[in-house]
Amino acid sequence: MIKKANTDDSEKQTMFYYQNCTQRLGPQQMNYHFSISLKNKYFFCEVAKSGCSSAKKELWRQEVLDVPMPESFLNTNHNPHAPFHQHMLIKPFQLGRTKFNEFIRDPSVVKWAIVRNPFTRILSGYLDKVQRNEPMFDNIAHQVAKIRGVQRDAVEASSVSFEEYCQALAQFRRPVDFDQHWRPQYAHICADIIPYTFFAKLETLDDEAKDISRRLGLSNLSFGAGKTHATGSNEKVAQYYTDKTADIVRKVYAGDFKHFHYDLDLPV
Template structure:
């Protein structure tokens, strides 16, 4: 059984299914701190010890055992599809990554040539029509997800429900799914259900937004980027995310969920 994107504390106190662009850097650092009493010095995605990760060969055995036998509390965190896709655009498409290069090498030049996307010049700081470029990027996203052309969908814009489902399909079960938009309440609910080596005071935990500063600032309110066609594409791509995680499709300006997540429904529909 495979559990891609799954992290677990080395003390085996808690299991977390990572969903990109959903506070994963902050959550990873909280898990790391809860075991080690300090934060990882750098991007938590680069950590190769102090935290079990499915991508590390030595971690796969412990993660498989704990998840399969439900020996630890398991959770994940989700985000409004409208704000998540905008974040992906400004970070991964318009931004320069921490290695000083464009994300995924030739992908951005291909987007500029084939889809007419602008990204704000070589460093992402020039003025450009953010709304027009984002909508063209959204066409590209739909193409990757619907037809897997001109490339396979990327983890940063493939659906949240798709990430969440692999954990369920391979035999895992979530004890909690919470929203990025109500982060402290959701994360506190996790901490209240586990025993940690080091106490975590969420009020004093910094937010580890590793993508901040990579790209240009969003110049308009969320709803300005989504006309009727863009909303149609969003429903085509992310309808399961809107439904399962109770986000408001009809109003892009409302980032907050409209109801409680039904864990039984999530497990039934994503199994």
């Protein structure tokens, strides 16, 4: 677990958290990924391909643990990919700018996120969203088309190699341009804006569950880390990475490696 101390930069953002995060991500992305528990006084930012589906399900379960709920309601509203207005936790737009800023500024509010080694996260994005030809692939396809000098329609998911995928990632210039599944985590969670209390790591999430439970005032958190969209990327690093693709990921995700203390060497 990484403790995050307030910095001069984050202090300068006081009372402008809502505005600056909206400018960084856009209102839709901010409202989808930011979650607030008024009941348990925490702020959580989900990171795609970092166990977010499992984490959301568990946090939602905890939120209504002591509230009788019809099974039909839970079945309808317990989908982690439901539109954000159906989520169990509060969203920034529901608080409004002023109350959101006050909530984030409150030192008693725990502000946290789950992060992941960029090497395995980016490979997982490729295996899950590109090779399986999910809608998110379109974000990569446009960049691959530019690299190849062809029209977007000429780029099929099955034809995109991991190296082309990595080359496409290097073409993005702003955080908002990346699809959430491969957006740099440091920029995505607005770690330079939000004064986070701590960051948990997906790799050790099960071991940290008790400590996270204590920090959040919850009991027996059980994340089932990363199993909802598992791709086995942890075991496939050597199969897919080359020196060239590793160097691209180190460059594009330099902030993630630095701020979340991940080794620049490929995991073994």
